[in-house]
Structures are given as C-alpha cells and as structure tokens.
Amino acid sequence: MSEKQKGEEEFVPKVRSVRINETKPPKELPQKVESKKERDKGKSPISSKDKPVPRSKWKLFFTWKWLMLVLVSSLVLMIGMVATIILTGEYLPLERIDESGLIIYDKDQRRIIQLAKEQDPVERERTIYHEFISLEELKTKNKKLIDALIKMEDVRFYKHNGVDFYAMVRSAVSTLTGKREQGGSTITMQVARRVVLGTQERTISRKLKEMAAAWNLEKDKGKEKILEAYLNRIEYGNNIYGVQTAAQVYFGKDLTKDQLTPGEIAILVGLPQGTTTYNPYLGEDNRKRLKKRQLDVLYVMARNDDMPPLITKQEEEFWSKADLPIKDQSSLQVYKERISNLPYLTLIQEEINRKYPHFKGNKLFSSNLKIYTSLDRTIQQKVTEVLKNDRHFVDHQGNPVSAEKVDAGITVLNPKDGSIVAIGGGRQYRAGFQVRAIEKHQPGSTIKPLTVYAPAIETKGFQANSLVLDAPIEVQGKQIHNYEPKYYGMVTLEKMAKWSLNASTVRLLRDEIGLDTAFAYGKKLGLPLVEQDKNYSPLALGGLTEGVSSKDMAQAYAVFPNHGQYYEAHIIRELRVANPNGTEEIIPIQNPAHQVFHPETAWKMTQILKQVIEDPSGTGYQYARLADGREVAGKSGTTQNSEKSWFVGYTPDYVTSVVVFNQGVKKGEDPPLPLSGSGIPAKLFSLIMTEAHQGKPIHPFTQSSASKPEKSTPFGLQAIYEKGRVTLSWPAKGEQIRYTISRSTDGKNFVELAHDIRKTSYVDEVIPPTLWNQIVSYFWPKSITYYYKVTAIDPKSPMQPTSSVVKVSMLGNE
Numbered sequence: 001m002s003e004k005q006k007g008e009e010e011f012v013p014k015v016r017s018v019r020i021n022e023t024k025p026p027k028e029l030p031q032k033v034e035s036k037k038e039r040d041k042g043k044s045p046i047s048s049k050d051k052p053v054p055r056s057k058w059k060l061f062f063t064w065k066w067l068m069l070v071l072v073s074s075l076v077l078m079i080g081m082v083a084t085i086i087l088t089g090e091y092l093p094l095e096r097i098d099e100s101g102l103i104i105y106d107k108d109q110r111r112i113i114q115l116a117k118e119q120d121p122v123e124r125e126r127t128i129y130h131e132f133i134s135l136e137e138l139k140t141k142n143k144k145l146i147d148a149l150i151k152m153e154d155v156r157f158y159k160h161n162g163v164d165f166y167a168m169v170r171s172a173v174s175t176l177t178g179k180r181e182q183g184g185s186t187i188t189m190q191v192a193r194r195v196v197l198g199t200q201e202r203t204i205s206r207k208l209k210e211m212a213a214a215w216n217l218e219k220d221k222g223k224e225k226i227l228e229a230y231l232n233r234i235e236y237g238n239n240i241y242g243v244q245t246a247a248q249v250y251f252g253k254d255l256t257k258d259q260l261t262p263g264e265i266a267i268l269v270g271l272p273q274g275t276t277t278y279n280p281y282l283g284e285d286n287r288k289r290l291k292k293r294q295l296d297v298l299y300v301m302a303r304n305d306d307m308p309p310l311i312t313k314q315e316e317e318f319w320s321k322a323d324l325p326i327k328d329q330s331s332l333q334v335y336k337e338r339i340s341n342l343p344y345l346t347l348i349q350e351e352i353n354r355k356y357p358h359f360k361g362n363k364l365f366s367s368n369l370k371i372y373t374s375l376d377r378t379i380q381q382k383v384t385e386v387l388k389n390d391r392h393f394v395d396h397q398g399n400p401v402s403a404e405k406v407d408a409g410i411t412v413l414n415p416k417d418g419s420i421v422a423i424g425g426g427r428q429y430r431a432g433f434q435v436r437a438i439e440k441h442q443p444g445s446t447i448k449p450l451t452v453y454a455p456a457i458e459t460k461g462f463q464a465n466s467l468v469l470d471a472p473i474e475v476q477g478k479q480i481h482n483y484e485p486k487y488y489g490m491v492t493l494e495k496m497a498k499w500s501l502n503a504s505t506v507r508l509l510r511d512e513i514g515l516d517t518a519f520a521y522g523k524k525l526g527l528p529l530v531e532q533d534k535n536y537s538p539l540a541l542g543g544l545t546e547g548v549s550s551k552d553m554a555q556a557y558a559v560f561p562n563h564g565q566y567y568e569a570h571i572i573r574e575l576r577v578a579n580p581n582g583t584e585e586i587i588p589i590q591n592p593a594h595q596v597f598h599p600e601t602a603w604k605m606t607q608i609l610k611q612v613i614e615d616p617s618g619t620g621y622q623y624a625r626l627a628d629g630r631e632v633a634g635k636s637g638t639t640q641n642s643e644k645s646w647f648v649g650y651t652p653d654y655v656t657s658v659v660v661f662n663q664g665v666k667k668g669e670d671p672p673l674p675l676s677g678s679g680i681p682a683k684l685f686s687l688i689m690t691e692a693h694q695g696k697p698i699h700p701f702t703q704s705s706a707s708k709p710e711k712s713t714p715f716g717l718q719a720i721y722e723k724g725r726v727t728l729s730w731p732a733k734g735e736q737i738r739y740t741i742s743r744s745t746d747g748k749n750f751v752e753l754a755h756d757i758r759k760t761s762y763v764d765e766v767i768p769p770t771l772w773n774q775i776v777s778y779f780w781p782k783s784i785t786y787y788y789k790v791t792a793i794d795p796k797s798p799m800q801p802t803s804s805v806v807k808v809s810m811l812g813n814e
Contacts (some may be wrong), residue, residue: 094213094220096196097229101132102369104348106377107421107573115345116232116242129339129431133244135228137256145243145260146227147310148269148301154187155306158223162188162214188214188226195233236268237275238332243268249335250280250326262311263319266297267326280326287324295320341384343425344375346435347551347571356575356587370576370584374419376412382691383410383424386684393427393660393680395673403427406673408660408680409436411550411569412688415558415655418567418591420551422688440528440547441659444637444677445500446646447542449605450525450556451518452509453497458521458601460512464494464608465740467756467793470504475536480506483638490738490756498611498618500636502541509540524596525556525566542637553648554657560606560633561650563704564597599704606701609633613649623682624649627690630698634685636677643672647681652701654692658684717790717803724768726786726808729761733792744787747805764788785809 101116114132138146150157156164164186185193192213217226236246247253251264260268270293271278278290302309302316311319348371352359359369386392387408390400403426410424426436456462470488473480480503482488487503488495496504509518518539522529529538530545537543555569568591575587597605610633613620619636624647626632634649644661658681662672675681717730728741739757742750743764753764766786790803 094196094216097191097217097221097225097233098368102364102371103132104345104375105370105372106375107373107419109372110377112373112375112377113342115342128239128241129342129345130241130245131248131339132232132242133255135224135231138231138243141257141259142255142265144262144310145255145265145268146231147307148265148297149227149231150187151305151307151310152269152297152300153190157187160186160188162186162192162216162218163211186214187230188217190234191226191229192217194235195229234272235275236271237279238281240332245335245339246271249332252327252331261319261325262298262301262315263294263322263325266294266301266319267324270294270297280324281329281332287326290326291324294324340431341425341429342431343423343429343435343437344373344380344420344571345431346425347420347423347438348373350438351570351572355572368578370578371572372574372576373571374414374421374573375571376421376692378694379412379422379688379692382688383412383422386410386687387424387427387429390427392684392687401673404664405662405670406660406675406680407436407663408658408684409439409550410656410658410684410688411437411554412654412656412692413551413554413558413569414653415560415562415650418555418558418569419573420569420571421654421692423571424550436550436659438549438551440549440552441644441646441661442544442639443542443548443553444639444644444646445502445542446553446635446637446648446677447522447527447544447548448500448505448540449497449560449609449635450527451522451539452505452513453493453608454560454597454601454605455513455517455521456493456508457604458597459517462493462512464604465492465791465793467492467738468496468504468508470496470501470507473503473507473510475506475510478537480536480541492755494608494611497608497635498615500619506536506540509536515539521596524594525559526568527552527556542639550657550659553646553659554655557635557648557650557657558655559596560602560609561652561655561701562602563599564595564602565593566596567591567593603701603703606633609635609649610701612636619678620647620649620682622678624678624686626651626686626693628693628698630693631700632689633701636682638675638677641672642674642676645675645677645679645681647677647685649685649689651689651693652699653696654689656685656689656692658688660684715792715803717788717806719788719806719808721766721808724766726764726766726788727761728764728788728790728806730790730803732760734794737792737794740791740793742789742791744789745785747787747807750787750789762790 101114103114104112106112115129116132154164189210193210196213196217197209232242232244235241236243238249240246240249244255246268247255247260250267251260253260267290270290274293276282278286278293280287280290298311298316298320301311302313349364352364387410393401393406395401407426408424409426410422411420412422413420423435423437426433429435467490470482470491472487482502483500488501491501491504495501509515515534515536519529519534522539527548528546532545533539538545551569559566570589570591572589574589576584577587579585610631612618613624613632613634615621620634624632624634630651632649632651634647637646639645644659646659648657650656660675660680662675715731715733717728720727740755741753741757741762743753744750754762786808787805788808789805
C-alpha cells in the first residue's frame with residue numbers, strides 16, 4: 001500500500017476518534033509539527049503512521065470528480081429554479097402587494113384614514129384593519145427609517161433582482177463561523193413570503209416559490225412598490241400591521257406628520273424579525289430582548305459598510321443608553337378602540353357592493369380607491385361619545401343600564417341631499433359587530449306622519465286643525481287603544497300627532513286614506529315594506545313585518561324639511577380610481593331627487609310636528625328641545641310592551657333618527673327596561689343635534705315658493721266689547737258644521753278658547769280695564785287689544801274655512 005493510500009486510510013478514524021473521545025489535542029502534537037525548512041523540502045521528521053492530519057488534506061475532497069458533480073448538480077438546480085420561476089410567475093398572486101387599501105375622506109375632503117386589511121394568521125376568518133402610508137409620505141418625514149431597513153435587512157437591495165445569491169452564500173458562511181449578522185433572505189423575498197404567499201412554512205417547495213415570487217415581483221412591480229409593501233404589510237407584534245400603525249401604538253406618532261428618533265427607528269426595524277420574542281407588552285424579559293435588538297440595529301445604522309452610516313457614533317451611544325421609548329399597553333387598547341370603531345365603513349362597503357359591484361368584496365381594498373364621503377368628524381365624534389356614555393342610559397330610578405341589556409342606533413343626515421353625516425354603530429360597537437344604525441326594528445308611532453298624516457294632507461286636503469274622532473275602534477277583530485287608557489273625542493290632526501293617538505290615526509287611515517295609498521307612500525319614502533304590511537296595525541301603528549332602521553327613518557323624514565323631495569340616503573359623494581399612467585378617474589355619484597309630497601304638504605307637516613316639541617303637552621317637549629332654542633320638529637315612537645323606542649326629528653339643516661331597544665332578554669332574567677320615545681331617545685336626539693348645530697346660524701323653517709295657496713275663503717266675523725264681555729258672532733256655514741274659537745294678543749300667536757261649538761256666537765269673559773289701563777291705553781292702545789278668529793269645521797270635509805281676524809279694544813270696537 002502506498003504512503004498516500006495509507007495516509008488516506010488512516011485519516012478518517014483519527015478524525016472521528018478525536019471528535020468522539022478527545023476533549024483536547026494529544027500532548028505530543030506540538031512535537032510533530034513540521035518546520036518551515038522541512039516543509040520546503042517536502043520531508044517530515046515523523047512517520048506517516050503517527051503524523052496528524054494536515055489542513056491541506058481537506059483538498060483531497062476537491063477532486064475533479066467532486067467538482068464535476070457539484071457543477072452538474074448546481075446546473076440542474078439552477079435550471080429547475082429558472083423553470084420554476086418562469087412557470088410559476090404567471091400563477092403567483094403578485095397583485096397582493098398592490099393592495100394599498102382605501103383612503104377615506106370627510107365632507108371637507110380631509111383624509112380620515114387610509115385603511116388596509118390583513119387576515120388574522122390564527123383566526124383565518126377574522127379581518128384585521130390597519131392604517132396605510134405611502135412610500136412618498138414616509139420619505140417626506142422619515143426617510144431614515146427606509147434607509148435603516150435596507151441597511152439592516154438587505155444592504156444589497158438595489159443591486160440584486162429579488163434573490164441575492166451572494167448574500168445567501170455569505171449567510172451560510174456566517175452561520176458556520178458563528179457570525180450571523182444578516183440573513184440571506186432579501187426584503188423582496190420576505191415580501192414574497194409574507195404578503196404574496198402568505199405562509200411561514202419551511203419547505204424546499206415553499207422556498208422555490210418564494211424565490212420565484214421575488215424574481216417576478218422585481219420584474220413586474222419594482223423596488224419602490226416592494227419597499228412600500230414591506231413597510232405596510234409586515235406585522236410588528238400584537239396584530240399590528242405596518243409602520244404607521246406601529247408608530248402610533250408604540251410611540252404615539254403619526255408618520256405623515258411626526259419624525260422618528262434613531263432609537264424609535266431601530267425598534268421598528270428590529271421588531272418584525274421576532275414579533276413575539278421582542279413584544280414589549282409580554283413582560284420584562286421581552287423588553288430586555290427588544291433592547292438588545294435595538295442595540296444591534298443601532299450598531300448597524302452607525303456602521304460604515306456597503307452603505308454610509310445613518311447616525312453618528314455619538315448618536316448610537318446616546319440611544320443605546322436611553323430607555324425604550326415604548327408607550328404603555330393602554331396605547332394599544334386606545335388604538336384598537338379607534339381602529340375598530342368605524343361603523344361608517346360598513347355603510348361604505350354596503351353602498352359600494354350595491355352600486356359598484358366591480359369593487360365588491362376584497363377588490364375594495366385592492367383597487368386603491370379614494371372615497372370621498374359626507375362624514376362630519378365633529379358630529380361623528382359626538383354620536384360615538386353619546387353612545388359610549390353610560391350616564392345617558394338609565395332606568396326610572398337613575399340607575400345605569402348595561403349595554404348588554406339596552407343598546408341604540410343613530411343616523412344623522414343632511415336633508416338637502418340625503419347625505420349621511422354621522423352614524424352610530426352601538427354602545428359596544430367593534431369591527432365585525434352589527435351596526436345598530438342599520439339594524440331593523442319596529443318603528444312604532446314614528447311611522448304615522450309618513451303613511452297617514454302627510455298622505456291625509458296631500459290627498460284629502462287635511463289641515464292641522466282638521467277634526468278626527470278619537471274613540472274606540474276595532475279593525476279586523478282587533479281593538480285599538482291609545483297609549484294612555486282613554487279617548488279624546490273629536491281631535492285635530494295636530495293633537496293626534498302631538499299626543500301620538502292611536503285610535504284616531506287608525507280611523508283616519510281606514511275612513512280617509514286607505515291601505516293602498518298609505519302603503520304606496522311608505523314605499524316611495526324608501527321604507528322596506530313587504531306585502532304583509534298592507535294592513536292597519538303596520539301602517540298606522542308601526543307593527544311592520546321586518547321593521548325599519550334608523551337610516552331608513554332619517555331618510556324618510558328628510559322629505560319634510562326638504563319641501564317634499566326624497567333623496568336616497570348615501571354616504572359616498574365621489575369615488576376616484578388611480579390609473580396606471582398616474583392620473584385619476586372620477587366616478588360620479590348619481591342620486592336623483594324624487595318629489596313625493598307637494599311642498600305645501602311638507603310645510604304643513606312640519607308645522608304640526610313642531611308642536612310635538614314646542615307645545616308643553618307634546619311628547620318631545622321635556623327632552624327633545626335644542627339648547628339654543630332654534631326651531632325643531634319631530635315625532636316620538638314606542639312599540640308594544642315598551643321594548644323599543646324612537647325619536648326622529650329635524651331642523652332645516654339636519655335630520656337625526658334615534659332608536660333605543662332592549663336586547664337579549666331571556667326568561668328568568670330581569671324584565672326588559674320599559675322604554676318611551678319621549679325618554680332616552682329624545683335626550684340623545686337633543687344632545688347630538690345641539691352639538692351638530694354649534695356655530696350654525698339660527699334660521700327658521702321656510703315655506704317653498706311652490707307652496708299652494710289656501711283653498712278656503714275667510715268668512716265674516718263680528719265682535720262687540722261691553723263691560724268685560726266680548727261677544728262674537730258669525731254667519732252659519734251649515735247644519736253639520738262645528739266651530740273653533742281662537743284668541744291672540746299680538747295677531748299672530750293664537751290660543752284656542754273653545755272647540756266643537758255648534759252655535760254661531762260666543763262670549764269671551766275678559767277682565768274689564770282699570771283706570772290705570774285706560775290711562776296707559778291713551779298712550780299705548782295695543783296694551784289692551786285682543787284678536788279673534790273662528791274656524792268652521794266640517795267632519796265630512798277636509799277643507800276647514802277660517803274667518804277673517806277681528807281686532808277688539810277693551811276701550812272700544814275696532
């Protein structure tokens with residue numbers, strides 16, 4: 001056997017023996033080391049048998065056969081990789097990195113939020129919303145964050161095409177030598193793995209797909225888009241996605257306005273590589289690990305390598321010694337509360353799905369839409385505050401009632417065009433919860449002006465003082481009762497609305513309006529009526545089959561301050577879509593108006609509903625009035641058993657619909673809280689509307705120029721004053737006619753003195769003027785002057801003629 005063969009044969013056992021049994025080199029090894037002179041001569045003073053393995057023996061592995069095998073294997077692997085890249089490129093969902101979310105603007109075209117969404121990695125059916133920030137916005141205030149990311153994670157980012165083979169070899173060598181500073185996975189590969197493929201599994205097939213996706217991302221999307229995707233789509237712990245969201249939670253900073261410190265940059269750059277390991281909210285050990293990670297990043301930021309230093313050594317030292325600038329965990333809860341309390345997002349999605357189906361579903365967040373809404377931030381904030389304040393939800397003893405027992409939904413809109421300015425999702429609303437504002441409930445008496453009173457004015461010519469009999473009535477075998485257990489005889493339309501009477505309303509529907517007409521008007525006003533609702537209880541009392549939402553009722557009531565014109569309620573004013581060439585396409589919103597009632601009908605209905613709030617006997621007088629005293633009209637509603645309650649009201653500027661309801665009451669538990677529309681709903685209405693009108697000029701309801709004139713002609717009225725008695729007389733208008741007498745001290749605001757009078761004369765007892773009155777009247781006659789008028793009422797006719805106004809002075813007749 002040759003010396004070479006013998007040396008090779010003895011080589012393996014000796015190395016293996018040393019690895020297994022020896023803890024340190026044999027003592028005689030130093031004596032067997034060749035001198036430089038002996039190595040030069042190719043001689044050795046010791047035998048080949050005892051000679052230790054020299055380093056040069058490693059070269060024995062690198063034979064031409066071995067090199068050929070490596071070359072062939074590498075060639076086959078490279079061919080396979082290239083084939084994989086080419087074949088899978090067109091099947092990979094590369095478009096996922098284009099999902100920059102949607103940008104939502106308010107009514108003043110100020111950006112509210114740029115919202116993106118991710119799928120929860122654990123609960124796959126759950127969506128996590130987060131904020132998005134463009135790369136251009138980041139460069140404006142925080143370019144150093146971008147540079148630090150590249151310097152730490154992929155210093156050759158601008159030199160490779162997605163897969164950095166040099167970095168992979170360097171990473172392998174660093175791992176073998178224990179000097180692991182930067183991995184072989186590029187930023188592009190991380191985006192490919194986490195965003196495009198959406199997986200963290202460790203398999204050869206996944207790695208090949210990742211490399212294929214990375215190469216195609218570089219080819220199709222470019223470096224800037226890849227960086228933007230990384231900075232927005234990577235998790236930063238605690239289900240926080242994107243640097244904008246992370247900066248707000250951990251530092252309380254908005255990256256579009258605030259600049260990060262080097263210490264904060266180091267944290268954001270380091271966190272994604274260990275979202276659990278470095279999570280600062282999981283205990284002190286985690287905070288220590290995060291601090292060490294921050295030091296590593298600061299060191300690289302200050303180092304001069306393939307990129308110049310981003311900070312000085314002095315800055316590195318300063319921030320290395322500084323405490324972690326992390327806000328406490330309450331910041332996370334506050335942010336999650338804000339990001340999850342966006343009830344208007346549901347309305348936006350629903351409206352887009354219905355009107356623009358090509359953006360439906362996930363496409364909404366991948367179409368880079370700019371959505372200009374009608375939202376008013378101030379009013380929206382007030383609605384949210386009101387719903388979150390438990391002091392507004394109390395029982396009759398003043399004890400708070402939990403949100404699990406009683407909840408509420410609110411809609412505020414602009415009656416001039418039907419645009420929604422605020423929406424109330426509920427007392428405990430979170431993302432994924434039911435939006436209470438669009439949840440359906442029985443409307444109770446709030447339906448009466450829509451399907452009975454306004455149609456009576458529109459089709460039958462009824463006036464505010466038209467009389468209807470309020471007495472026991474039975475329809476289809478059902479006895480109709482008022483809320484109060486009594487009946488009021490002949491009552492005016494105004495009193496029917498003001499006192500929310502049931503019996504007279506059902507009688508008016510049955511005898512004058514008819515079910516078909518009432519049903520048709522309800523449909524015209526957008527109420528979601530079904531065929532089973534064409535009945536007396538649903539159309540007169542609100543016992544609908546499916547119910548209505550607060551949005552439905554606000555939409556319907558808006559016709560009254562808007563002179564009878566109906567607009568479909570909507571929240572989107574304009575859509576803008578980015579084109580590939582950098583321009584924007586504007587998608588106009590079509591929302592035409594429909595004339596449901598004549599302007600005069602709307603005006604008269606408003607005058608009636610004003611009394612619900614302004615008159616001390618009205619159901620809205622106690623709580624629904626506004627703090628600044630401006631004109632407001634509205635209607636309360638309470639369902640059977642008082643389980644649900646409403647208040648819907650309006651000014652010339654806004655309509656607000658509030659529904660408060662019991663929920664989830666089970667047998668054996670406490671009974672439902674008795675609710676009334678004049679209670680909690682009226683209070684919430686007043687709070688919201690008072691805030692909504694802050695800074696707005698006070699102006700009254702206006703009558704449209706298209707209003708039709710009164711059809712009746714005033715008839716003659718005479719009045720004589722004598723010794724404290726004013727005697728009125730007028731010509732008879734017919735056997736069936738009854739009369740109402742009214743008096744005023746200023747000729748404008750009349751107070752009813754008597755009604756249902758059959759005679760054609762009436763005596764008003766007044767206090768005779770004193771000597772002082774006579775002296776004052778000499779200089780100021782109006783101080784003892786009264787005005788009278790008489791209204792003739794025919795129960796069989798909606799037309800109610802009114803007399804001319806007569807002026808009476810206690811010192812003589814005029």
